[in-house]
Each structure stands twice: as structure tokens, then as C-alpha cells.
Amino acid sequence: MRTQVVIIGSGPSGLLLGQLLGKAGIDNVIIDRVDRDYILGRIRAGVLEVGMVSMMDQAGAGERMHKEGLVHDGFDLSFSGRRHRINLKNLTGTSVMVYGQTELTRDLMDHREADGGATVYNAANVTPHDFDGEKPYVTYEKDGVTHRIDCDFIAGCDGFHGVCRASVQDKGIQNYEKVYPFGWLGILADVPPVHHELIYANHARGFALCSQRSLTRSRYYVQVPLTDKVEEWSDDAFWDEIRSRLPVDVAEAMVTGSSIEKSIAPLRSFVAEPLRFGRLFLVGDAGHIVPPTGAKGLNLAASDVHYLFEGLQGFYGEKSIAGIDAYSARALARIWKAERFSWSMTTLMHRFPAEGEFGQKVQEAELDYLSSSNAAQTAMAENYVGLPY
Numbered sequence: 181m182r183t184q185v186v187i188i189g190s191g192p193s194g195l196l197l198g199q200l201l202g203k204a205g206i207d208n209v210i211i212d213r214v215d216r217d218y219i220l221g222r223i224r225a226g227v228l229e230v231g232m233v234s235m236m237d238q239a240g241a242g243e244r245m246h247k248e249g250l251v252h253d254g255f256d257l258s259f260s261g262r263r264h265r266i267n268l269k270n271l272t273g274t275s276v277m278v279y280g281q282t283e284l285t286r287d288l289m290d291h292r293e294a295d296g297g298a299t300v301y302n303a304a305n306v307t308p309h310d311f312d313g314e315k316p317y318v319t320y321e322k323d324g325v326t327h328r329i330d331c332d333f334i335a336g337c338d339g340f341h342g343v344c345r346a347s348v349q350d351k352g353i354q355n356y357e358k359v360y361p362f363g364w365l366g367i368l369a370d371v372p373p374v375h376h377e378l379i380y381a382n383h384a385r386g387f388a389l390c391s392q393r394s395l396t397r398s399r400y401y402v403q404v405p406l407t408d409k410v411e412e413w414s415d416d417a418f419w420d421e422i423r424s425r426l427p428v429d430v431a432e433a434m435v436t437g438s439s440i441e442k443s444i445a446p447l448r449s450f451v452a453e454p455l456r457f458g459r460l461f462l463v464g465d466a467g468h469i470v471p472p473t474g475a476k477g478l479n480l481a482a483s484d485v486h487y488l489f490e491g492l493q494g495f496y497g498e499k500s501i502a503g504i505d506a507y508s509a510r511a512l513a514r515i516w517k518a519e520r521f522s523w524s525m526t527t528l529m530h531r532f533p534a535e536g537e538f539g540q541k542v543q544e545a546e547l548d549y550l551s552s553s554n555a556a557q558t559a560m561a562e563n564y565v566g567l568p569y
């Protein structure tokens with residue numbers, strides 16, 4: 181079999197790229213090692229930058245997002261027992277959209293299916309070959325049979341633990357990494373959100389976040405030590421803990437209920453350079469990870485796709501390789517700014533055991549300064565809504 185672009189990974193980056201390429205008349209096949217239901221069972225990001233929203237429109241998959249997504253013009257920072265609203269709309273002229281990664285992924289999958297895009301699920305031993313030369317190909321096994329797809333390019337959209345980055349480890353790749361000494365315990369529950377916007381809380385007991393997926397579904401997080409096990413956290417213990425980290429009025433207003441999902445995610449900053457190896461590209465989490473605090477992971481995947489799609493369009497349309505040559509540098513310039521923002525918001529909002537009470541006091545001073553400085557709030561808001569592509 182032959183196609184123009186093989187996309188390894190059917191997460192948001194692979195699906196978005198596939199949809200854009202399909203619309204531009206560029207043939208592509210998506211291969212994933214798991215199936216559709218497994219992918220849709222993963223509860224992940226919830227906040228979309230304006231750039232991601234327009235990419236969904238460009239992919240022709242934005243209709244339900246506009247109908248069901250919630251436009252947020254601001255969010256609250258909670259610290260020292262009080263709250264301060266960051267007015268995104270006034271400070272930047274833009275807003276963000278609250279729409280879960282699960283729904284966004286479902287929309288992209290549904291459109292791909294309706295358009296007849298080729299997707300192989302449950303593929304084992306997916307392997308990229310010969311991407312240093314002009315004739316790359318990908319092999320995989322399915323139902324005991326080995327398949328081969330010849331192509332022009334391979335897009336590595338296979339997440340942090342995927343095969344693509346692993347297959348370039350001996351090709352001069354450089355990894356930059358920071359691992360944080362805590363994780364996020366997240367809970368999803370069919371209860372109305374405690375507030376109409378998100379609340380990011382700095383507290384002596386640790387960070388907490390009140391987020392949401394809809395007017396009836398809430399997503400809440402608390403910072404936990406890496407040694408904690410999700411099975412050890414009952415729903416009641418979670419609700420008590422998050423309430424203890426929020427201002428009294430918020431804690432009292434919180435509606436609790438049974439969790440429909442509960443998980444612990446470790447926090448990490450990671451960037452691989454470069455993101456291109458001949459005819460293989462690393463895209464989204466395959467090339468970089470941010471700690472979730474600034475809600476940038478999914479949004480960075482979208483900007484990578486934007487740069488790669490432009491490069492591939494230039495190659496097939498104008499027979500130019502300039503966009504492909506520029507992919508890694510263009511993507512990395514935006515990635516590092518989002519890495520900086522995610523690291524700084526993580527550092528500002530979490531309890532770092534090694535920093536002690538001095539660290540907590542410095543954080544509170546910075547938050548107090550932020551709440552009185554239009555310049556500082558503008559810088560935070562500009563990064564939160566997303567830097568330009």
C-alpha cells in the first residue's frame with residue numbers, strides 16, 4: 181500500500197493533521213496501537229486557545245465545539261484566603277474555550293469517518309523505516325499479519341511514550357527535561373461547577389484547580405505527593421482536601437458527588453530538539469511535554485500541526501521544501517515560550533517541599549504583586565490565551 185503521509189498516533193495531533201491534509205487533498209493513513217474507545221476513555225485537557233479553536237474550524241470539525249463549548253473571558257487566582265480575577269477579555273481582547281479533549285477527539289474521529297479517511301486501530305509493532313532517505317515506509321502488525329505502507333513523510337503524533345521519538349535516539353536528538361516532585365490527582369464528577377470560570381488555587385496544603393467540562397460536569401484537581409496511590413483516595417477524602425485549599429465561600433458552595441473518573445498524573449517539562457529527522461517529524465506530546473498548570477499541552481500540539489501542515493501544503497502545492505525545512509525551528513520557538521509559561525505558573529502555584537515556608541511567602545508576594553499590576557496580569561493573560569502562531 182502507498183499513501184502520501186503516514187500519521188502514527190490517533191490522538192488530537194494526529195487526527196487534526198489528518199483532517200487538514202484530507203481537506204487539502206493530501207492522502208494520509210492514521211495508525212494507532214489502541215482502538216477508538218480506549219482513546220476516548222482518556223480524560224485529559226479542557227481549555228482551548230483561540231488558535232486551537234480556529235484550527236478545529238479549519239479542519240471543518242468545529243460545529244459541535246461552538247455549540248457546546250463554554251467561552252471563558254477570565255479565570256480566578258486564589259491565594260491567602262482571597263480571589264483575584266484575571267480578566268482575559270479586557271487584558272488581551274480574547275477568551276478561551278472550555279471543551280474537553282475527549283469531545284474534541286470524538287469530533288475529529290467522526291469527521292474522519294464521515295470523510296472516509298483511512299485509520300488502522302489496534303496495530304502492533306508500528307515502526308517507521310528509512311526516513312533518512314527519499315522513500316520512507318511504516319510497518320505494523322495486525323491480526324498476525326505484517327503490513328507495509330510506503331509514503332513520502334511520516335508524522336510522529338504518537339505521544340510521549342510513542343515509537344517515533346524512540347526511533348531517533350541515536351540520531352543526535354537532544355532532550356531537555358525537568359521532573360516535578362508531585363502529581364495532580366484529578367476527579368471528574370457530574371456535579372455543577374463551583375464557579376462559572378476556573379479557579380487556580382495556591383494554598384499551604386498544595387495547589388488546587390476547579391475546572392469543568394460543561395454546566396453539569398466538573399473537573400477538579402489537587403496537588404499530591406508522587407508516592408500517593410489513586411486507590412487510597414476515596415471520593416470523600418478528595419472533596420475534603422480540595423475544600424480545605426479553597427476560600428471559605430467557594431468551599432461552602434461546592435457541590436460534591438460520586439466520581440466518574442479519578443487518576444493521578446505526574447508533572448513534567450520536556451522538550452526534544454530537533455523535531456525533524458529527514459522525512460520524520462515529531463508532533464505534539466511526541467516532541468514535548470508541559471506540566472498541565474497553564475493548560476498548554478493540547479494547544480501546543482495544535483500549533484505544531486499548524487506549522488507542519490503549512491510545510492506539507494507547500495511541498496505538495498508549490499513544490500517547495502522551505503516550510504518543511506522550517507518546521508522544527510518554527511514549532512520550537514513557540515514550544516519554548518509555552519514551556520516557560522507552564523513552568524512559571526507551576527512554580528507560582530504549587531507547594532514545593534524543598535522551598536519550605538520561605539517559598540510559600542515569596543509565592544504569596546508574587547500573587548499579591550500580580551493582583552495589583554496591570555502589566556503583570558497582561559503578561560499572564562497573553563500567555564494563557566495563547567501566543568500567536
Ligand code: FAD
Nearest residue numbers: 189191192193213224225338339342464465475476477478
Ligand atoms: P496523545 O494524545 O498522547 O496521542 C498519541 C496517540 O498515539 C495515542 O492515541 C496513542 O495510543 C498513540 N500511540 C502511542 N504509541 C504508539 C505506537 N507505538 N504506535 C502507534 N500508536 C501509538 N493538557 C492540557 O492542556 N491540560 C490538561 O489538563 C492535561 N491533562 C493531561 C493528563 C494526562 C494524564 C496526560 C497524559 C496528558 C494531559 N495533558 C493535558 C496533555 C494533553 O492531553 C496532550 O498534550 C495531548 O493529548 C497531546 O496530544 P497528542 O495527539 O500529541 O498525543
Ligand code: DHB
Nearest residue numbers: 225226391472473474475
Ligand atoms: C484543565 C486542566 C488544566 O491543566 C488547566 O490548566 C485547566 C483546565 C482541565 O482538565 O479542565
